[in-house]
Amino acid sequence: MAASTAPLPRTRDADKSQQAILQAAMEEFAQHGHAGARIDRIAEQAGVNKRLIYYYFGNKDDLFLAVLERTYADIRAAEQALHLDAMDPVEAVRQLVSFTWHYYLDHPEFITLLNSENLHQAVHLKQSARIQEMNSPLVQLLADVLERGRREGLFRDGIDPIQLYISIASICYFYLSNNPTLSVIFGRDLRAPKALAQRLSHITELVLGYVLR
Amino acid sequence: MAASTAPLPRTRDADKSQQAILQAAMEEFAQHGHAGARIDRIAEQAGVNKRLIYYYFGNKDDLFLAVLERTYADIRAAEQALHLDAMDPVEAVRQLVSFTWHYYLDHPEFITLLNSENLHQAVHLKQSARIQEMNSPLVQLLADVLERGRREGLFRDGIDPIQLYISIASICYFYLSNNPTLSVIFGRDLRAPKALAQRLSHITELVLGYVLR
Amino acid sequence: MAASTAPLPRTRDADKSQQAILQAAMEEFAQHGHAGARIDRIAEQAGVNKRLIYYYFGNKDDLFLAVLERTYADIRAAEQALHLDAMDPVEAVRQLVSFTWHYYLDHPEFITLLNSENLHQAVHLKQSARIQEMNSPLVQLLADVLERGRREGLFRDGIDPIQLYISIASICYFYLSNNPTLSVIFGRDLRAPKALAQRLSHITELVLGYVLR
Amino acid sequence: MAASTAPLPRTRDADKSQQAILQAAMEEFAQHGHAGARIDRIAEQAGVNKRLIYYYFGNKDDLFLAVLERTYADIRAAEQALHLDAMDPVEAVRQLVSFTWHYYLDHPEFITLLNSENLHQAVHLKQSARIQEMNSPLVQLLADVLERGRREGLFRDGIDPIQLYISIASICYFYLSNNPTLSVIFGRDLRAPKALAQRLSHITELVLGYVLR
DNA sequence: TATGAATGAGAATTCATTCAT
DNA sequence: AATGAATGAATTCTCATTCAT
Numbered sequence: 001m002a003a004s005t006a007p008l009p010r011t012r013d014a015d016k017s018q019q020a021i022l023q024a025a026m027e028e029f030a031q032h033g034h035a036g037a038r039i040d041r042i043a044e045q046a047g048v049n050k051r052l053i054y055y056y057f058g059n060k061d062d063l064f065l066a067v068l069e070r071t072y073a074d075i076r077a078a079e080q081a082l083h084l085d086a087m088d089p090v091e092a093v094r095q096l097v098s099f100t101w102h103y104y105l106d107h108p109e110f111i112t113l114l115n116s117e118n119l120h121q122a123v124h125l126k127q128s129a130r131i132q133e134m135n136s137p138l139v140q141l142l143a144d145v146l147e148r149g150r151r152e153g154l155f156r157d158g159i160d161p162i163q164l165y166i167s168i169a170s171i172c173y174f175y176l177s178n179n180p181t182l183s184v185i186f187g188r189d190l191r192a193p194k195a196l197a198q199r200l201s202h203i204t205e206l207v208l209g210y211v212l213r
Numbered sequence: 214m215a216a217s218t219a220p221l222p223r224t225r226d227a228d229k230s231q232q233a234i235l236q237a238a239m240e241e242f243a244q245h246g247h248a249g250a251r252i253d254r255i256a257e258q259a260g261v262n263k264r265l266i267y268y269y270f271g272n273k274d275d276l277f278l279a280v281l282e283r284t285y286a287d288i289r290a291a292e293q294a295l296h297l298d299a300m301d302p303v304e305a306v307r308q309l310v311s312f313t314w315h316y317y318l319d320h321p322e323f324i325t326l327l328n329s330e331n332l333h334q335a336v337h338l339k340q341s342a343r344i345q346e347m348n349s350p351l352v353q354l355l356a357d358v359l360e361r362g363r364r365e366g367l368f369r370d371g372i373d374p375i376q377l378y379i380s381i382a383s384i385c386y387f388y389l390s391n392n393p394t395l396s397v398i399f400g401r402d403l404r405a406p407k408a409l410a411q412r413l414s415h416i417t418e419l420v421l422g423y424v425l426r
Numbered sequence: 427m428a429a430s431t432a433p434l435p436r437t438r439d440a441d442k443s444q445q446a447i448l449q450a451a452m453e454e455f456a457q458h459g460h461a462g463a464r465i466d467r468i469a470e471q472a473g474v475n476k477r478l479i480y481y482y483f484g485n486k487d488d489l490f491l492a493v494l495e496r497t498y499a500d501i502r503a504a505e506q507a508l509h510l511d512a513m514d515p516v517e518a519v520r521q522l523v524s525f526t527w528h529y530y531l532d533h534p535e536f537i538t539l540l541n542s543e544n545l546h547q548a549v550h551l552k553q554s555a556r557i558q559e560m561n562s563p564l565v566q567l568l569a570d571v572l573e574r575g576r577r578e579g580l581f582r583d584g585i586d587p588i589q590l591y592i593s594i595a596s597i598c599y600f601y602l603s604n605n606p607t608l609s610v611i612f613g614r615d616l617r618a619p620k621a622l623a624q625r626l627s628h629i630t631e632l633v634l635g636y637v638l639r
Numbered sequence: 640m641a642a643s644t645a646p647l648p649r650t651r652d653a654d655k656s657q658q659a660i661l662q663a664a665m666e667e668f669a670q671h672g673h674a675g676a677r678i679d680r681i682a683e684q685a686g687v688n689k690r691l692i693y694y695y696f697g698n699k700d701d702l703f704l705a706v707l708e709r710t711y712a713d714i715r716a717a718e719q720a721l722h723l724d725a726m727d728p729v730e731a732v733r734q735l736v737s738f739t740w741h742y743y744l745d746h747p748e749f750i751t752l753l754n755s756e757n758l759h760q761a762v763h764l765k766q767s768a769r770i771q772e773m774n775s776p777l778v779q780l781l782a783d784v785l786e787r788g789r790r791e792g793l794f795r796d797g798i799d800p801i802q803l804y805i806s807i808a809s810i811c812y813f814y815l816s817n818n819p820t821l822s823v824i825f826g827r828d829l830r831a832p833k834a835l836a837q838r839l840s841h842i843t844e845l846v847l848g849y850v851l852r
Numbered sequence: 853t854a855t856g857a858a859t860g861a862g863a864a865t866t867c868a869t870t871c872a873t
Numbered sequence: 874a875a876t877g878a879a880t881g882a883a884t885t886c887t888c889a890t891t892c893a894t
Contacts, residue, residue: 013874014874017874017875032248032332033246033248033249033329033332034249035245035246035248035249036246036247036248036249036332038866038867038868039867039868039869040866040867040868048875048876049875049876049877050868050869050876050877051869051870051871051875051876051877052874052875052876054868054869054870055874055875059868059869060867060868060869112332114391114394115328115331115332115390115391116246116332117393117394118328118390118391118392118393118394119245119246119249119325119328119329120393121393122393122394122396122397125393125394125397125398126397131397131398132397132398132400136398156422160411160415162399163411163412163415164415164419166387166388166395167384167415167416167419169387170383170384170386170387170388171379171380171383171384173383173387173391174379174382174383174386174387175379175383177328177331178327178328178331178386179331180330180331180333180334180335180338181327181330181331181335181338182379183335184335184338184339184344184345185338185344185345185349186375187345198373198376199376202373202376202377202380203380205423206377206380206419206423209369209422209423209424210418210419210422210423211422226857227856227857230857230858251883251884251885252884252885252886253883253884253885261858261859262858262859262860263859263885263886264858264859264860264886264887264888265857265858265859267885267886267887268857268858268859272885272886273885273886439878440877440878443878443879458674458758459672459674459675459755459758460675461671461672461674461675462672462673462674462675462758464862464863464864465863465864465865466862466863466864474879474880475879475880475881476864476865476880477865477866477867477879477880477881478878478879478880480864480865480866481878481879481880485864485865486864486865538758540817540820541754541757541758541816541817542672542758543819543820544754544816544817544818544819544820545671545672545675545751545754545755546819547819548819548820548822548823551819551820551823551824552823557823557824558823558824558826562824582848586837586841588825589837589838589841590841590845592813592814592821593810593841593842593845595813596809596810596812596813596814597806597809597810599809599813599817600805600808600809600812600813600816601805601809603754603757603813604753604754604757604812605757606756606757606759606760606761606764607753607756607757607761607764608805609761610761610764610765610770610771611764611770611771611775612801613771624799624802625802628799628802628803628806629806631849632803632806632845632849635795635848635849635850636844636845636848636849637848652853653853656853656854677887677888677889678888678889678890679887679888679889687854687855688854688855688856689855689856689889689890690854690855690856690890690891690892691853691854691855693889693890693891694853694854698889698890699888699889699890
């Protein structure tokens with residue numbers, strides 16, 4: 001029945017294999033970094049022949065780039081769902097912080113992939129027109145929120161939205177990225193649920209404490 | 214006395230060899246991460262026989278740990294020189310932010326080494342009693358500063374010094390750590406002198422904006 | 427049928443490659459022992475890329491085990507061809523001795539491989555369910571022969587077949603295994619054809635002298 | 640007091656170091672064979688600097704030879720204590736078997752060192768005039784015993800003492816040398832005290848069963 | 853007599869990638 | 874679209890041995 005409806009099965013399998021490779025590669029690169037990742041493990045995890053990876057993705061670097069592209073596409077898609085313009089300024093800031101925090105928390109691969117790419121001076125990213133075209137809506141949304149807050153007399157003047165956006169990302173990202181070493185240094189489990197809740201509370205306070213006049 | 218002045222231009226200097234290896238290893242691990250680092254390159258850079266690395270440091274992991282230990286020892290030593298207790302609270306916060314920022318800026322290896330260690334879930338760090346004993350004085354100093362500021366009616370109440378310390382580290386670290394990808398995404402050079410100055414200005418403002426009532 | 431005759435001079439023959447590796451490994455391990463064997467030489471002798479050895483056999487130890495398994499399989503196969511039950515008891519004992527002697531004489535690799543494995547306390551053998559399942563038929567055959575001889579009044583009573591089997595193996599094995607040192611100590615070539623013939627004659631006499639009442 | 644009696648201390652230390660090296664080397668070569676032995680471990684075990692091994696023994700092969708020489712010297716010394724000429728022939732044979740068995744049992748290093756040397760076609764032994772001059776008295780003693788037994792009408796005629804000597808060595812040596820593999824193959828611990836006693840009983844019976852008419 | 857420092861040659865093993873079908 | 878076979882170039886690590894004192 002499926003066969004009679006369309007000439008798709010072949011294509012579907014191909015797509016399925018590619019998706020399986022991409023997913024496995026994302027996990028492998030996320031867990032071991034670019035240099036530590038193994039093509040063999042990706043093939044095994046994806047359940048495909050190793051040769052197929054080269055067939056579809058060329059080589060390890062191109063595969064890494066494909067993973068990066070998908071990673072950025074994913075976060076951009078998630079960002080699209082965030083409608084800060086419909087909220088009052090304070091709530092919008094809260095939501096932005098919360099979204100950023102939870103996105104990183106739920107997508108640890110995002111952090112390790114970016115770290116790996118930064119270790120390599122963003123060589124892959126620089127090659128990708130696709131990613132560079134995927135503009136994050138958040139900076140503009142944040143700029144609007146800040147302007148609205150300023151006009152309402154709630155927020156302070158002269159806040160640079162890019163700087164603030166980076167700062168919000170920072171205080172979410174770093175805590176999660178460096179959690180293992182911080183946990184050892186401070187001698188406590190900074191990934192415990194309670195610690196995570198306290199962290200979100202602090203960063204929200206920090207950001208609001210700064211923007212509110 | 215004659216004995217102590219004599220052997221200057223010797224090659225058979227164990228300590229010198231070890232330091233050369235350690236320095237070369239720090240650079241190699243910082244530049245390529247743990248998995249990407251090459252023992253061969255370290256030997257070449259250190260100007261010693263590859264075998265000597267194993268003679269003194271055992272294996273790649275132990276060498277990496279030795280590098281981590283030195284890295285932490287270095288920052289702890291720098292932190293010791295910071296006398297926040299002699300300053301008024303606002304100035305102390307400024308100095309802490311400035312110190313943190315400049316330390317990371319001047320020691321890019323600190324960032325990449327920590328990232329590499331975090332990718333590996335701090336496995337090496339967990340083994341090192343030495344590092345765990347090197348307590349940073351900054352958290353306590355910051356706690357004192359916050360308390361003084363609070364008593365003087367300058368600072369807000371209920372600030373957790375550990376959270377704030379991590380946040381200060383975050384906003385300094387992330388900007389530098391993720392500079393390559395951020396620069397591509399935002400389409401401008403975030404390491405340009407002017408951009409760096411603006412960043413320091415922003416983070417100082419952000420932190421003071423939060424702590425001041 | 428055409429299909430089966432076609433691909434003769436192919437190099438891409440997995441089984442052929444594996445057999446070539448196994449054969450070369452057997453010779454290398456037999457000649458140099460486990461520790462003295464070199465993977466490089468095995469690859470060269472087998473005419474394959476060194477990497478292929480790891481592809482098929484995992485590592486040196488696993489390869490050694492594969493060689494051991496084949497070695498035991500070979501001797502078990504040879505033992506199967508020995509039909510002691512069809513002979514009169516005295517002839518059967520003669521044949522068993524002769525078979526054992528000639529098998530060791532014709533398969534010097536059996537001796538050195540076993541010596542190597544014994545030096546390592548049989549660590550590889552202990553892992554191999556396969557070898558442990560390959561029961562030698564000889565002990566049971568010998569037990570039957572001894573029982574027949576006893577009933578016919580030819581052989582003495584109370585001979586333990588396992589002990590006798592080990593003794594027969596001993597007097598064949600040791601002479602060949604320790605031939606180099608014995609030759610030096612006794613100052614004559616114990617591998618000369620005449621010496622070998624005398625040895626077989628002696629051991630046959632020794633065993634028969636013991637079993638016959 | 641010791642210092643005043645002679646100028647020996649220095650020499651004694653030297654001798655002590657040499658003996659420590661030799662002892663450690665014997666254990667190392669016995670446990671790992673020639674190829675598997677490590678100079679580093681020998682130095683560590685002997686508690687001396689690695690360089691000293693080269694100072695006293697030249698190189699690994701020469702050290703191995705020195706170990707072999709001591710090993711042969713030891714067994715020759717033990718053999719000297721065996722006075723078969725004072726016993727009646729049957730008792731003398733029993734004693735020879737028992738001595739051989741217990742010597743191998745108590746000196747496992749003898750077995751593994753000889754196996755290692757035989758793997759190498761006795762290359763070291765061939766170089767050693769010393770060892771070749773250390774004639775074992777046992778063959779001659781056995782010849783005398785056999786002759787006495789024959790004259791007393793107890794022993795059979797025409798027994799070659801060298802062959803019998805080798806056979807006695809065989810049945811003792813092989814059981815112990817190949818104990819690990821035999822234990823696995825037979826599925827029982829052939830080094831258990833009871834198994835050892837049974838073995839000695841069997842080999843005594845076997846030899847006497849042969850020599851007695 | 854003794855030793856810590858140093859090394860060249862080699863050892864097992866790994867890895868991304870290509871071949872042949 | 875897919876795969877098992879095969880490989881060259883590393884890569885970490887080892888080892889007997891020598892250097893310099």
